[in-house]
Structure formats: structure tokens, C-alpha cells
Amino acid sequence: MEADELLALVADGDQTAFEELYGLVSGPVFGLVRRVVRDPAQSEEVAQEVLLELWCCAARFDPRRGSALSWILTVAHRRAVDRVRSARAAGERERREARRGHHPAFDQVSEEVEAGLEREWVRRCLDRLTALQRQSVTLAYYDGYTYREVAERLSLPLGTVKTRMRDGLSRLRDCLGGLA
Numbered sequence: 650m651e652a653d654e655l656l657a658l659v660a661d662g663d664q665t666a667f668e669e670l671y672g673l674v675s676g677p678v679f680g681l682v683r684r685v686v687r688d689p690a691q692s693e694e695v696a697q698e699v700l701l702e703l704w705c706c707a708a709r710f711d712p713r714r715g716s717a718l719s720w721i722l723t724v725a726h727r728r729a730v731d732r733v734r735s736a737r738a739a740g741e742r743e744r745r746e747a748r749r750g751h752h753p754a755f756d757q758v759s760e761e762v763e764a765g766l767e768r769e770w771v772r773r774c775l776d777r778l779t780a781l782q783r784q785s786v787t788l789a790y791y792d793g794y795t796y797r798e799v800a801e802r803l804s805l806p807l808g809t810v811k812t813r814m815r816d817g818l819s820r821l822r823d824c825l826g827g828l829a
Contacts (some may be wrong), residue, residue: 652717660707685729728744774824782817
């Protein structure tokens with residue numbers, strides 16, 4: 650029998666006709682699904698779903714719209730494409746969630762200890778500056794004043810403040826060289 654006749658009998662619940670139809674179309678269905686899905690295990694699942702759908706929904710086939718084989722392969726193709734799209738969407742959701750949930754390892758105690766050591770080192774290096782250099786650097790970098798504002802606060806010419814800052818920062822850089 651042809652697939653058209655077998656599908657009509659399957660629509661009436663004929664199990665023997667379904668067995669024949671299964672033998673006739675399972676190869677082409679699996680081949681089509683395999684080309685679309687590519688993964689052998691997934692292809693077997695999709696092909697099985699298609700063949701199960703044939704058993705359950707054979708009555709939906711309309712012979713006036715085309716052959717049974719083309720209808721079956723269309724159902725198989727749609728199922729295969731749905732599986733591929735579903736897998737891609739799931740993969741994309743997992744990637745987005747992984748990016749969203751990714752937090753670099755952070756050891757708060759270690760970070761606090763390291764920051765404390767760095768602060769202590771900076772304090773020691775600041776203590777090595779002259780009083781005028783330390784005062785200028787502290788006003789500019791810890792209190793946030795501009796060079797001009799530091800000059801006004803210390804009642805010094807701007808050029809003098811710039812020279813102290815340059816010399817002080819140079820000494821700090823040399824002192825802190827091992828920190829970097």
C-alpha cells in the first residue's frame with residue numbers, strides 16, 4: 650500500500666496500517682530530522698515524536714492538499730526546526746544567566762588586609778616627605794584641592810606649590826615602587 654492509503658487507515662485506528670506506515674516512512678523521517686538537528690540522540694527523539702504524532706493526528710491529513718509522504722516530512726521538518734530553535738534559545742538563556750550570575754571570586758578578608766597594608770605603606774612613604782611636601786600632597790590628593798587652591802590655603806605662589814608637589818610625588822613614586 651501507499652502512504653496515502655495507510656495514513657487514511659491509521660486515521661481510523663488501524664494498528665497494522667500504522668506498523669506498515671512506520672516501516673515505510675521512519676527512514677525518510679529520521680534522515681530529514683537528522684539533517685536538521687544533527688545530534689543523533691536528539692534526532693531519534695524528534696523522529697519518534699513525529700511518528701507518534703502520525704498515530705495520534707493522522708485524521709488531520711488532507712489528501713487534497715498533497716501526498717501523505719510530503720505531509721509527514723513537513724511535520725518532521727517543523728518538529729526538527731522547533732527542536733533546534735528550542736535548543737538554541739535554551740543555550741542562549743543559559744549563557745545570559747551565566748554572565749549575569751558570574752561574580753569573580755572575592756575574599757573580603759584578604760582584600761581588607763591588603764588594603765590596610767597598602768595604606769600603611771603610603772603613610773610611611775608620606776612620612777619620608779618634607780613637611781611642606783607632605784602638606785601640599787595631602788591637601789591635593791586627600792582633601793581634593795586643586796594646585797591653585799593649595800597655593801591659596803598655604804599662602805604660597807602657585808609655582809612653589811607645583812614644585813613641591815612634583816618633588817613630593819617623585820619621592821612617593823620612588824618609595825612606593827615596590828607596591829605596584
